[in-house]
Amino acid sequence: MKLYTYFRSSAAYRVRIALNLKQLPYDAVAVHLLRDGGQQKQANYKQKSPLGIVPALETEHAVLTQSLAIIEWLDETYPQVALLPDDxxxxxxxxxxxxxxxxxxxxxxxxxxxxxxxxxxxxxxxxxxxxxxxxxxxxxxxxxxxxxxxxxxxxxxxxxxxxxxxxxxxxxxxxxxxxxxxxxxxxxxxxxxxxxxxxxxxxxxxxxxxxxxx
Amino acid sequence: MKLYTYFRSSAAYRVRIALNLKQLPYDAVAVHLLRDGGQQKQANYKQKSPLGIVPALETEHAVLTQSLAIIEWLDETYPQVALLPDDxxxxxxxxxxxxxxxxxxxxxxxxxxxxxxxxxxxxxxxxxxxxxxxxxxxxxxxxxxxxxxxxxxxxxxxxxxxxxxxxxxxxxxxxxxxxxxxxxxxxxxxxxxxxxxxxxxxxxxxxxxxxxxx
Structure with missing residues (x-):
């Protein structure tokens, strides 16, 4: 899995915690929010995340956006170390x-x-x-x-x-x-x-x- | 179920659609966002929704807040007419x-x-x-x-x-x-x-x- 991240983005930070709690390895790709007028606004990144925001998680099948949706997907796909209660x-x-x-x-x-x-x-x-x-x-x-x-x-x-x-x-x-x-x-x-x-x-x-x- | 709602709140509107799609009856309680300095800010409502926002859904067991969390709860509790896909x-x-x-x-x-x-x-x-x-x-x-x-x-x-x-x-x-x-x-x-x-x-x-x- 490839995580498009920026060190100071708190939405990316959420997903990094979730990946770590589940001990899932991932490749981090930096999207610098201030450099080059905002790398998140560049066309090649907006193909992955149309709104031009981090994080995005590239899996085998798709690029997932929105940190909470990504964490729920991780929880459903890798249920060991559950991040949501069972009721x-x-x-x-x-x-x-x-x-x-x-x-x-x-x-x-x-x-x-x-x-x-x-x-x-x-x-x-x-x-x-x-x-x-x-x-x-x-x-x-x-x-x-x-x-x-x-x-x-x-x-x-x-x-x-x-x-x-x-x-x-x-x-x-x-x-x-x-x-x-x-x-x-x-x-x-x-x-x-x-x-x-x-x-x-x-x-x-x-x-x-x-x-x-x- | 009791839905605390305001006609023009789009977060409440989301939950009203979900309840209707599932054909679940509910009692609507109006929380007027502009009257009385904002009824959502009154102490008795903030006991239900600490941030003082609508909607809130009162069930037999609890008061649920946040429209997306409420809709997911409805989908899990009343799975007929699914609102989320199964993959x-x-x-x-x-x-x-x-x-x-x-x-x-x-x-x-x-x-x-x-x-x-x-x-x-x-x-x-x-x-x-x-x-x-x-x-x-x-x-x-x-x-x-x-x-x-x-x-x-x-x-x-x-x-x-x-x-x-x-x-x-x-x-x-x-x-x-x-x-x-x-x-x-x-x-x-x-x-x-x-x-x-x-x-x-x-x-x-x-x-x-x-x-x-x-």
Whole structure:
């Protein structure tokens, strides 16, 4: 399998964690989001990912896009080390946590959106930081409640083995720290992040560990 | 089952289509996003949906949030009239189309984001419309390619029965029309939308047909 990735992309980071948790080998291909006017916008890459975003996973049969869809495909195709629970209620809960991050926090703060706000609307650096932190703070506060108020939360987001929700949470917290978002009021998230960060699967997926890191 | 909904919410609209396709009865509870300073922000609703967004689906056991997670739960719990294909590659494709809409178009244009742009950043009405159309145009162009370049596209997004991707596409096109986004360069999407709109499941889920429509 070939993963089209960028070290700092948190959507790619999610998939790297999932691949590592399942101990699946893959070839990483760097798509530099800032070089050459954005390599993700070049025609040869957009044939793989029409929206021009990372990650994409090239398998024997197809090129898969969208990080959550890729992780579900990995989980169905390589079911050893399951990343989703085996009951429908549990899966709905894990997907809801993952989607709170992947739909309601991350898309607002990714590179193409920040670029639009800066270039097309002309917001200041301070307004950009406020925007970024607003969605992180609001979104992670909701995730904290989903975790704090549910007995199914364990060492990890759902039970005592890491899964899809953890694959999304750790990259989002990485971004939150990068933009100095306060995490003091998020004790459950902080505890789970510490548990994940003790595992090699998460450590080796981190941006700084990637071959294309700068 | 009880669906917390708002007639114009496209995330709620997705779930209404799915419930109708499966012919599942439900009680609709209106959460008015503009009345009382936003009923979705009130404490009793945020106990159900910590982020304060619609829809939420209350089942016998739990309150489920996030429209795609809810639809997957419905599909697993009521498998008659399947909304996802039965092969992993097909599911990955359908989820990728759904997530291109639910992660990369819709979150940028929903009410809370437009309100932030208007109130906190002070953008003009024209800038708001440009912003809205930019993400719709870019996102739907990508969806068009995912559909046009794949033999698995049928009468609907994936094959000849409607499914998860169609549940996301129709509400997004409804929004696109509302903001006068041009659809002329999207022939496959336009054809699929016409096919969906001929079905009662889609017709009855439309905003204008809801008991809380204005």
């Amino acid at each position: 429908a209620d549990g899966r709905a809960r894990v997907r809801a946590i993952a989607q709170t991050i992947a739909c309601d926090i991350h898309p607002l703060n990714n590179l193409r959106v920040l670029a639009y706000l800066t270039k097309n609307i002309g917001i200041t650096e301070e307004q950009k930081n406020d925007w970024y932190r607003h969605w992180v703070n609001e979104g992670l506060a909701a995730v904290e409640q989903l975790l704090a108020n549910d007995p199914r939360t364990g060492i990890f987001c759902h039970g005592d083995t890491p899964g899809l929700a953890d694959c999304c949470l750790i990259p989002q917290v990485f971004n939150a720290r990068r933009f100095q978002c306060p995490l003091d009021d998020l004790p459950v998230i902080s505890r789970i992040v510490a548990a994940c960060e003790s595992l090699p699967a998460f450590q080796l997926a981190a941006p700084a560990q990637q071959f294309d890191a700068e | 992993a590659d097909g599911r990955a494709r359908v989820r990728a189309i759904a997530q291109t809409i639910a992660c990369d178009i819709h979150p940028l244009n929903n009410l809370r984001v437009l309100a932030y742009l208007t109130k906190n950043i002070g953008i003009t009405e024209e800038q708001k419309n440009d912003w809205y159309r930019h993400w719709v145009n870019e996102g739907l162009a990508a969806v068009e390619q995912l559909l046009a370049n794949d033999p698995r596209t049928g009468i609907f997004c994936h094959g000849d029965t409607p499914g998860l991707a169609d549940c996301c596409l129709i509400p997004q096109v409804f929004n696109a029309r509302r903001f006068q986004c041009p659809l002329d360069d999207l022939p496959v999407i336009s054809r699929i939308v016409a096919a969906c709109e001929s079905l009662p499941a889609f017709q009855l889920a439309a905003p204008a047909q809801q008991f809380d429509a204005e």
